[in-house]
Amino acid sequence: MDVAIPLPVIMIQLLLGLVNGSFYAVLSLGLAVIAGLLNIINFSHGALFMLGAVFTWMGMNYFQLDYWVMLVVAPVLVGVFGIVVERTMLRRLYRFDPLYGFLLTLGLASVLEGVFRSFYGVSGLPYSPPAALSGVSNLGFMVMPHYRAWVIAASLAVCLATWFLIEKTRLGATLRAATENPKMVEAFGINVPLIVTLVYGFGTGLAGFAGVLAAPLMPVSPLMGQNLIIVVFAVVVIGGMGSIMGSILTGLGLGLVEGLAKVIYPEASATVVFVVMVIVLLLRPSGLFGKGK
Template identity: 70%
Template sequence: MMTEIFGIPLSAMLSQLLLGLVNGAFYAMLSLGLAVIFGLLNVINFAHGALFMFGAVLAWMGMEYLGLNYWAMLVLSPLVAATLGVFIEKTMLRWIYKLDHIYGLLLTLGITLVIEGVFRSRFGVSGLPYSAPESLTGATDVGFMILPNYRAWVVAASLGVCMATWYLIEKTKLGAYLRAGTENPKIVESFGVNVPRMVTLTYGFGVALAAFAGVLAAPVMQVSPLMGQNLIIVVFAVVVIGGMGSIFGSIVTGLSLGVVEGLTKIFYPEASSTVVFFVMVIVLMLRPAGLFGREK
């Protein structure tokens, strides 16, 4: 006899939770990049969604024009995006660090419109097909569902990158320099550390995370110049819920909200696209700094 919970088969619930975890993996990856940039640079990077799209479109271009496979673009796309991030930081963001947050928000919004406009004029708004690599095609029977191998890879890769980033920033000497450099750059420079270069590389790293997520998403979503628009709004909500600048909070909240979204699709599908924002409102009412943020 099939086990049911609230009249819903357990297998259906578990399969929806697993699919929700895949969405949560993208939320975690993107919110992690946002948290790194805001926590260490104090910039609200609204261009993150466009840079996520940039990574996915680069993967498609590498396949279409250069014949490069998925694995090559999983490395090259983040590197190219990081180079673009370094250029953006050196030529534009560097001049607004001491200004109000609204200037960074408006500047990165403008960057978003430029990047999306360039790709929209070249490729239009219809989706571009991108297939999963042959080694990750097919599916595995996990008992309660047939799990596509590529989606399992997305979750595993996202978790690996997220935990490696958390360890780098929170548990290593380099991470300590990064955190100290944002709070008191003069003292850190007295130890011979080039703080401006460190800040530039940090922004490039955050952009690389967005592009890496974009390549992971390319076989799952349709590659389109507008693919980052709706996703980035949800990701900003994830960052706010987890706590602005909290690396660990972004990872945990991103994965958790993906699962919550999956459960909502079972019990009340109409609210699945807004449940994240309901959670954000409740969290901000009870804890304005976010679940893992520091109260000032």
């Protein structure tokens, strides 16, 4: 006999799904920027997500910096770390098969997780949302925590700003041209290697930004990005490898699907994203928003 699911339960799960989808969108956006413009599969993205959260915890506990300062500082630090990695390691591999870059970033993720695990363990570090965002609002059919609303709003703002920058501005056109035909762009006096470095730094900075947002909602630990990155890769594949808007819409949409699955069929909630990925790959191998047939 079917049991009707109360509307408040559905709305709460959709809200939780939208919050998770916000993280998927920001993280997959960073991956899509790096993959689409630089043709690099950055498997260290989950570790960089963790790095943003850990940097925030360190800044607040060791240097007494507040959340709003770390919301800017932590992504910048992660972006600088990404720039160093690109200039000292990845740049040496561009002339080889992309698999080498993938293996390098995979090894880098393991090193980062191992280093922070040796200092902080895996149990998770305490972290609270800022006082200004610690309350809730009663919407009638559900209670909306202010911090979760902030996560959704901040994620959407960053995602849309990134899409506009890359797809609708002259700077974005230059970035795309520099990666598609670097020799022609260099003929106009543009420093293409510098552009490549900055794009990689920006993509890793997005992972750090997602880590700052996630820190008050999940235990800050060296392994916090390990499982998440698998889902994010699935999001990028479903949306279309390198598609900016595809990553944003797919991340948000799959978060909602995952949340709804927890209400309708909880046993499938952990695998529904991968089921969708298999179906999309069978019907449209280039992804929902990717180029190709």
